[in-house]
Amino acid sequence: MSTLEVAACSRWYGNVVAVNDVTMRVGPGITGLLGPNGAGKSTLIHMLAGFLPPSAGTVTLDGAAVWRHPEAYRTLGLVPEREATFDYLTGGQFVLASAELHGLADPGAAARRALETVAMLDAADRKIGEYSKGMRQRVKMAAALVHDPAVLLLDEPFNGMDPRQRLHLIGLLRAMGEAGRTVLFSSHILEEVEQLAHHIEVLVAGRHAASGDYREIRRLMTDRPHRYTIASDDNRALAAALVADRATAGVSLDGETLRVEATEFLHFAELLPRVARDAGVRLYDVTPQDESLESVFSYLVQR
Numbered sequence: 001m002s003t004l005e006v007a008a009c010s011r012w013y014g015n016v017v018a019v020n021d022v023t024m025r026v027g028p029g030i031t032g033l034l035g036p037n038g039a040g041k042s043t044l045i046h047m048l049a050g051f052l053p054p055s056a057g058t059v060t061l062d063g064a065a066v067w068r069h070p071e072a073y074r075t076l077g078l079v080p081e082r083e084a085t086f087d088y089l090t091g092g093q094f095v096l097a098s099a100e101l102h103g104l105a106d107p108g109a110a111a112r113r114a115l116e117t118v119a120m121l122d123a124a125d126r127k128i129g130e131y132s133k134g135m136r137q138r139v140k141m142a143a144a145l146v147h148d149p150a151v152l153l154l155d156e157p158f159n160g161m162d163p164r165q166r167l168h169l170i171g172l173l174r175a176m177g178e179a180g181r182t183v184l185f186s187s188h189i190l191e192e193v194e195q196l197a198h199h200i201e202v203l204v205a206g207r208h209a210a211s212g213d214y215r216e217i218r219r220l221m222t223d224r225p226h227r228y229t230i231a232s233d234d235n236r237a238l239a240a241a242l243v244a245d246r247a248t249a250g251v252s253l254d255g256e257t258l259r260v261e262a263t264e265f266l267h268f269a270e271l272l273p274r275v276a277r278d279a280g281v282r283l284y285d286v287t288p289q290d291e292s293l294e295s296v297f298s299y300l301v302q303r
């Protein structure tokens with residue numbers, strides 16, 4: 001069993017701070033690295049894999065630095081987000097090349113075993129250029145698994161997969177997690193991460209925004225203030241009734257538009273229809289204003 005430790009790790013590209021003072025531990029089982037596009041997930045994963053040096057701080061695998069430490073590659077497998085560009089190779093040749101690069105005793109057998117794990121043995125003799133996106137993803141995974149690593153890092157592995165391929169990958173990663181491997185995958189979709197990860201790390205704008213199991217992350221996201229615009233047949237009366245309640249932090253009436261900021265989501269969901277009914281106001285429309293993932297994430301960062 002292997003554990004990765006990220007200690008006060010930063011990475012910048014010129015003026016751009018891609019990863020900003022992140023400290024986290026990734027142990028056995030499945031960890032989801034959640035964050036919107038550009039959050040720094042790929043940069044962090046490349047540092048975890050020993051493919052990119054941190055600008056500051058350290059990444060260690062079972063106590064040894066991963067950067068400039070080729071031994072670590074025996075324990076680590078990386079499935080990058082970028083498409084493999086070896087379109088002229090067959091899937092089998094590509095995975096075999098990976099087995100040979102690792103200097104395995106029987107690269108042919110290792111390649112076949114890895115292809116079988118991802119159910120790609122039948123397609124092994126076809127050119128990668130002819131594969132679907134999901135098949136490319138699986139062949140990249142076979143190349144990363146060829147040396148049977150204790151740690152598997154996957155950058156946005158579900159991108160472009162159809163539901164069947166998705167289920168297959170979920171099953172595969174679950175089995176690895178249950179076998180005591182350390183699996184980390186990135187995603188910008190909360191539901192995807194929730195479904196699979198026993199532990200979630202949230203990265204936003206390079207910063208480590210939250211950490212916990214999916215219940216904790218859900219709670220953080222649900223507890224934040226919610227903003228709505230409301231349409232009714234008497235916005236003025238509704239505003240007056242709402243402003244009196246502790247669940248609303250702000251009520252404003254801008255011409256015909258009623259805006260409300262609710263501090264307690266569940267209470268407000270129950271309050272609004274009750275207040276409207278008691279005031280004899282007919283509700284036409286309630287529209288959440290800040291449900292984009294970016295705004296949810298930025299709330300987590302500002303806490």
Ligand SMILES: Nc1ncnc2c1ncn2[C@@H]1O[C@H](COP(=O)(O)OP(=O)(O)OP(=O)(O)O)[C@@H](O)[C@H]1O
Pocket residue numbers: 013016017018035036037038039040041042043044188
């Ligand atoms: N080689 C590079 N040179 C300059 N800037 C870079 C480089 N790689 C990444 N960045 C910048 O660092 C930030 C983080 O990028 P990164 O790719 O790590 O994020 P991400 O969360 O993986 O996003 P995505 O899901 O869109 O790939 C972005 O602002 C990006 O533009």
